[in-house]
Amino acid sequence: MEENYKLAKWLSGEMTGEELAAFQAEPDFVIYENIKKHSASLQAPSFDEDKTLATILASPKKEIKTISLAQNWFFKIAAVLVIGLGLFLGFQNFSSSTVYAENGTLNSFTLPDNSEVVLNSGSEIEYKKWNWSNNRALKLNGEAYFKVAKGQKFEVNTSLGKVTVLGTQFNVKQRDNRFDVTCYEGKVKVTYGDNETIITKGMSVAFEDGKSIAMPEHLAQSPEWLNNEMVFYQEDLKSILSEFERHFNVTLTLKSKDNSQLFTGTIPSENLEIALQILSTTYHLKPTKVSKNEFILENLDAQ
Incomplete structure (x- = not known):
């Protein structure tokens, strides 16, 4: 610290005669003298204030974008709505759809492949819309008439048995412990327990309490309950x-x-x-x- 102080006094010319004589007698004085001599010849570049200001003013200005608090909230709400809509549509597609026919009414509707269904009174059907064309399977509780569009295998599952078709018209009735199936067009396979039966147009099968019931030929073109x-x-x-x-x-x-x-x-x-x-x-x-x-x-x- 003392050495730096003496160097500063010497450079500023504030040393007394005695101090200067003592400083010049030091071994490093020759180095300090050379530094002082060469640095005096150095010149800093000239600074043109007017020119520098003009350059700054002429340079292109970058627009600073600001988002107000209200806009920020708007974007957040919009994002929540978009995500919510996506979740809702996904839920609609992946969840099961259930169609009812209340007592005293019939209910007609179409499935995603345009297969037609008529539900009889006090009946319901449950199915999934997602991937329906590759997995045409539904659950029936009650009675329904089907006009199945051609396509992949079509299954009607009940608590008593199952009906499998490709494209045809048929009626399925499951009430309590009785299971009836009638084919009006094409061919269907009926599964009841370990029993598998193929029926074609005009044929019916019925089971009750695990036993098969012999059914007569069915001449009607559609289920009588529709008429x-x-x-x-x-x-x-x-x-x-x-x-x-x-x-x-x-x-x-x-x-x-x-x-x-x-x-x-x-x-x-x-x-x-x-x-x-x-x-x-x-x-x-x-x-x-x-x-x-x-x-x-x-x-x-x-x-």
């Missing part, structure tokens, strides 16, 4: 009343001791009173109206 008729083949009264309840959207209470007789026949389904009268005559019952949508069926012998 306001209910067709039963060897069905008990309990099953028939359940079908009435679904079709007419009513509640029927049976008060009868003997109802084991099996019924085969066609009952018009446009008018509840007429339908009840036909059924009551067959089973010797008397229908009593309790309210708008509730009836009691009792044995005539009990009157």
Whole structure:
């Protein structure tokens, strides 16, 4: 520090005579003297203030973009909406779709491959839209009529059995422990337990409680229920009343001791009173109206 202080005083010419004589006697003084002599000949480049200012003003200006807080929030909201829409569409495609037909109604709709489906009363179908053309499989609970577009294998799965087709028209009915399939065009394969059966146009198969039921030839061109008729083949009264309840959207209470007789026949389904009268005559019952949508069926012998 002391050496730097003496050097600074010498360069600024502030040393006294005694101090200068002592400094010149030091061995490094010759080096300091040469540095001072050569540095004095150096010149800094001239600085033209006006020229430098003009150059700065003439240079192209870069626009500084700013995003206000409101714009920033707008972009964030837009991003959330886009992501949300993507998730929604993905959920719609990958999740299962369910179609219902409430009691007292029919429901017609088309599948993604334009296959046509008509759901009978009190029935539902569940399927997935995603990759439908390569995986045409659905779940049926109830009864439905299908007009299947040609394409990959088409499967109708129920809790009792499965129907497999390529392109045809057929009806599937699964109610409680009974499973019925009728083919109206083409060919279908019906799987019930370990049993596989191929049926073609006009043929029907039926199973109940694990047993096969021999079915007559079916001459109709489409299911009778599409034309306001209910067709039963060897069905008990309990099953028939359940079908009435679904079709007419009513509640029927049976008060009868003997109802084991099996019924085969066609009952018009446009008018509840007429339908009840036909059924009551067959089973010797008397229908009593309790309210708008509730009836009691009792044995005539009990009157």
